[in-house]
């Protein structure tokens with residue numbers, strides 16, 4: 604259930620401000636309504652149908668997943684492995700910070716996401732360092748030599764195949780850490 608909710612939050616970020624604002628104060632039960640699940644399904648379907656071969660717009664659905672997968676893998680080395688959705692929830696926060704650094708995505712959007720994390724994933728108090736994550740980020744199947752990621756230019760405007768440097772990733776991870784510490 605929590606894995607599904609993380610993907611639904613990702614969808615809302617890609618759909619636009621009205622959808623993102625609409626789900627802002629939803630609790631777990633709101634996300635689990637049949638209507639809400641159906642909408643999320645239809646949104647994903649519309650993206651997949653535009654790009655069956657996963658070459659372009661469908662890659663926006665990877666938002667939160669490059670760092671999210673790295674977090675998921677790094678957590679397997681710790682005493683408490685995370686669920687996919689927990690890792691993606693954190694991955695979205697880290698990747699929105701990177702989007703802030705690269706495209707001036709408003710910090711307010713990251714704060715909104717943090718509140719959602721607090722409400723829907725209340726026990727999820729984990730921090731991952733650049734050194735823990737970078738080997739997995741580089742191992743991600745979408746990355747050959749350069750790090751390429753799907754990011755968010757603004758809520759409702761996902762971009763894909765964005766080249767990012769190690770330094771940019773490191774800065775985003777450090778800034779996110781500062782923000783997360785305040786809420787733990």
Ligand SMILES: [Zn+2]
Nearest residue numbers: 610668687691
């Ligand atoms: Zn996922």
